[in-house]
Amino acid sequence: xxxxxxxxxxxxxxxxxxxxxxxxxxxxxxxxxxxxxxxxxxxxxxxxxxxxxxxxxxxxxxxxxxxxxxxxxxxxxxxxxxxxxxxxxxxxxxxxxxxxxxxxxxxxxxxxxxxxxxxxxxxxxxxxxxxxxxxxxxxxxxxxxxxxxxxxxxxxxxxxxxx
Numbered sequence: 001x002x003x004x005x006x007x008x009x010x011x012x013x014x015x016x017x018x019x020x021x022x023x024x025x026x027x028x029x030x031x032x033x034x035x036x037x038x039x040x041x042x043x044x045x046x047x048x049x050x051x052x053x054x055x056x057x058x059x060x061x062x063x064x065x066x067x068x069x070x071x072x073x074x075x076x077x078x079x080x081x082x083x084x085x086x087x088x089x090x091x092x093x094x095x096x097x098x099x100x101x102x103x104x105x106x107x108x109x110x111x112x113x114x115x116x117x118x119x120x121x122x123x124x125x126x127x128x129x130x131x132x133x134x135x136x137x138x139x140x141x142x143x144x145x146x147x148x149x150x151x152x153x154x155x156x157x158x159x160x161x162x163x
Contacts, residue, residue: 106145106155
């Protein structure tokens with residue numbers, strides 16, 4: 001489903017005594033988040049003064065958060081970003097955008113079900129589709145014909161034995 005704001009991670013802790021916050025990314029590389037100029041915490045837009053990568057996390061400072069005591073209330077908060085601000089390559093989608101998406105047979109147009117889960121594996125993601133039957137679809141071009149976020153549909157090539 002096309003979303004304007006996407007949850008990108010959680011502030012898991014503070015870092016140091018100067019008010020730096022540690023954001024653990026969810027389903028996205030911290031490098032992509034570092035290019036994001038505006039983040040949203042509790043629906044409020046915030047602009048990080050500085051950002052840096054550290055062990056797979058994004059560390060950032062906020063205006064008005066000068067020390068550890070001021071940073072502690074942010075611990076556990078969910079952070080979102082505007083989809084347009086994320087510098088994602090063409091054809092790359094976040095799992096939050098795909099969940100609940102209708103899956104159709106690319107050749108016949110038959111409704112096969114909806115994406116119930118996105119599982120991340122080292123080689124590629126795998127989509128669990130729930131419908132009349134439950135089956136898994138590898139997220140590779142041989143199976144995925146088209147993803148249409150505005151229409152909330154994914155068309156797949158159905159190979160013999162897939163379903």
